Amino acid sequence: MNRVLQILLAEDNRADVLLVREALNFHHLGYELHVASDGLEAARYIQRIDPEHGVPCPDLLLLDLNLPKKDGFEVLTVFRAHPMCASHPVIVISSSGAPRDRERVAELSARFFRKPTDLDDFMTLGALVRETMRGGAKAAATV
Amino acid sequence: MNPNGDAASERVLVHAPFGRDGSLIQEVLDKRGIDACVCRTMPELRSNIREGAGAVIIGEEALRAKVIDSLAEDLRNQPSWSDLPLLIMTSAGEETQGGLRPNLLELLGNVSLLERPLRKATLISSVRAALRARQRQYQIRDYIHQREQDEQVIRESEASLRRANSELEEFAYVASHDIQEPLRMINSYTQLLLRRHLSKDNVQAQEYGDIVRTGVHRMERLIQDLLSYSQIIQSGQITSGVADLNGSLAEALAVMEQGIEESRAIIHHDYLPKVQGDEQQLSHVFQNLLSNALKYRRPEEPLVVRITSERRADEWVIAVEDNGIGFDNEYADKIFGLFKRLHRDEYPGTGLGLAICKRIVQRYRGTMWADSTPGVGSRFFFALPAAQG
Numbered sequence: 001m002n003r004v005l006q007i008l009l010a011e012d013n014r015a016d017v018l019l020v021r022e023a024l025n026f027h028h029l030g031y032e033l034h035v036a037s038d039g040l041e042a043a044r045y046i047q048r049i050d051p052e053h054g055v056p057c058p059d060l061l062l063l064d065l066n067l068p069k070k071d072g073f074e075v076l077t078v079f080r081a082h083p084m085c086a087s088h089p090v091i092v093i094s095s096s097g098a099p100r101d102r103e104r105v106a107e108l109s110a111r112f113f114r115k116p117t118d119l120d121d122f123m124t125l126g127a128l129v130r131e132t133m134r135g136g137a138k139a140a141a142t143v
Numbered sequence: 144m145n146p147n148g149d150a151a152s153e154r155v156l157v158h159a160p161f162g163r164d165g166s167l168i169q170e171v172l173d174k175r176g177i178d179a180c181v182c183r184t185m186p187e188l189r190s191n192i193r194e195g196a197g198a199v200i201i202g203e204e205a206l207r208a209k210v211i212d213s214l215a216e217d218l219r220n221q222p223s224w225s226d227l228p229l230l231i232m233t234s235a236g237e238e239t240q241g242g243l244r245p246n247l248l249e250l251l252g253n254v255s256l257l258e259r260p261l262r263k264a265t266l267i268s269s270v271r272a273a274l275r276a277r278q279r280q281y282q283i284r285d286y287i288h289q290r291e292q293d294e295q296v297i298r299e300s301e302a303s304l305r306r307a308n309s310e311l312e313e314f315a316y317v318a319s320h321d322i323q324e325p326l327r328m329i330n331s332y333t334q335l336l337l338r339r340h341l342s343k344d345n346v347q348a349q350e351y352g353d354i355v356r357t358g359v360h361r362m363e364r365l366i367q368d369l370l371s372y373s374q375i376i377q378s379g380q381i382t383s384g385v386a387d388l389n390g391s392l393a394e395a396l397a398v399m400e401q402g403i404e405e406s407r408a409i410i411h412h413d414y415l416p417k418v419q420g421d422e423q424q425l426s427h428v429f430q431n432l433l434s435n436a437l438k439y440r441r442p443e444e445p446l447v448v449r450i451t452s453e454r455r456a457d458e459w460v461i462a463v464e465d466n467g468i469g470f471d472n473e474y475a476d477k478i479f480g481l482f483k484r485l486h487r488d489e490y491p492g493t494g495l496g497l498a499i500c501k502r503i504v505q506r507y508r509g510t511m512w513a514d515s516t517p518g519v520g521s522r523f524f525f526a527l528p529a530a531q532g
Contacts, residue, residue, distance in 0.1 A: 013324075015328050015331075015332065019331055022335070066320075095320060095323060095324055095327065096320065098316070115327060116327075117323075117326065117327045117330050117331070117359060117360070117363060118330065118331070118334070118356075119330070119331045119334035119335060119338075120334075122331060
């Protein structure tokens with residue numbers, strides 16, 4: 001995984017954007033982060049995706065659920081509906097512990113990362129991203 | 144039929160199209176204080192019935208007309224409580240029903256026949272009997288009406304309770320979520336600050352960081368406990384399950400296993416009864432009581448906990464007794480209050496545990512109380528209705 005990962009992060013909380021960067025850096029991931037600070041902005045970003053015209057689908061979508069304007073599930077639905085992104089990996093990062101939310105996330109073939117209170121625990125997001133990308137590459141190779 | 148029970152509902156309608164029968168009957172009834180109203184035509188009769196009537200007197204000759212079908216229709220469509228008494232005066236000298244269509248009297252429902260020539264006494268007693276029967280119908284009507292109103296009130300209050308409950312549930316969830324978010328930031332960024340901008344050798348800074356972290360974790364536990372407390376009080380309606388307390392206790396012992404082993408506590412327990420309640424929730428009660436026993440044990444003596452049951456009338460009283468530090472009996476009620484803690488700093492806890500236990504027990508129409516001798520031990524009791532059968 002030497003290539004720079006293109007990551008779309010939909011997150012309205014600046015403090016969490018910073019923590020996500022910390023976690024990715026902590027695990028020495030090479031990445032470029034595109035931040036959408038509300039659901040509408042994320043949906044617009046996804047709708048503009050067009051690899052032939054130089055707007056590739058991000059390798060990974062990191063998605064908060066509790067977003068202004070459009071919530072995370074709406075964004076995820078838009079993402080899954082896009083022909084270029086339908087099978088791209090998604091990690092939902094949320095502070096929600098509701099089982100209902102987790103189920104819905106799993107139904108939309110996304111992974112779930114509950115935002116932890118401790119910094120060290122938050123850093124494990126980087127490891128999850130690494131693992132997801134490896135698994136995603138493997139899955140893509142076997143298809 | 145007029146539902147308001149006014150004067151119209153007590154009157155007698157008289158429909159005798161030929162001769163002077165109508166006015167004669169009216170005169171006789173008037174003298175006995177019975178309100179009578181003569182209806183010349185069938186449409187007039189029907190319209191008067193709609194306004195309200197205690198009984199109807201009809202001459203048999205009127206039943207031959209075709210318009211009788213519409214009257215029969217009206218009577219069929221009476222509300223369930225109503226069965227308007229009809230007194231039919233038969234034609235003199237003829238076989239009763241002779242000239243009538245078969246089954247017509249049945250179609251008209253609550254029919255009594257008065258043979259002509261009419262005797263006054265027969266007329267009056269028949270009318271009085273009919274009015275009496277009609278009175279009973281009105282009572283049933285009022286009763287049904289009242290019950291419908293009561294049911295409506297109950298339905299409305301149930302709906303509003305359900306709304307309030309779901310709003311409260313949402314509120315508790317959102318509140319806990321929104322309180323936890325800034326807390327997470329405080330903790331993460333304090334740690335980040337320490338790591339990035341203060342040397343690991345700065346012992347005091349690290350110590351302060353630990354204090355922040357402890358505070359945050361305590362706050363998290365508080366929010367969790369408050370959330371489960373609010374869930375218990377809002378699921379206010381009493382459910383009627385049966386709980387095998389042996390199952391509840393076994394689960395609590397499994398959850399507390401590590402703590403019990405570490406403190407080398409000895410737990411004795413009876414074979415416990417089945418009570419009305421929820422096994423899972425009552426396990427929570429045992430967990431809380433065991434956790435308290437472990438927390439408040441006397442360090443110089445091994446902890447011994449005894450769990451016993453005793454039948455008292457329709458209830459089982461469960462006692463959880465320990466040989467811990469105990470508490471002053473003065474506080475026996477207060478410890479079940481929200482955020483009530485007797486030992487502020489030496490012992491960890493949110494002050495919600497016993498409040499939650501008491502609420503759980505109360506949900507199943509039970510009671511919970513405690514007593515203690517300081518330095519000797521505490522006894523916690525809860526009583527629950529015995530399982531039926």
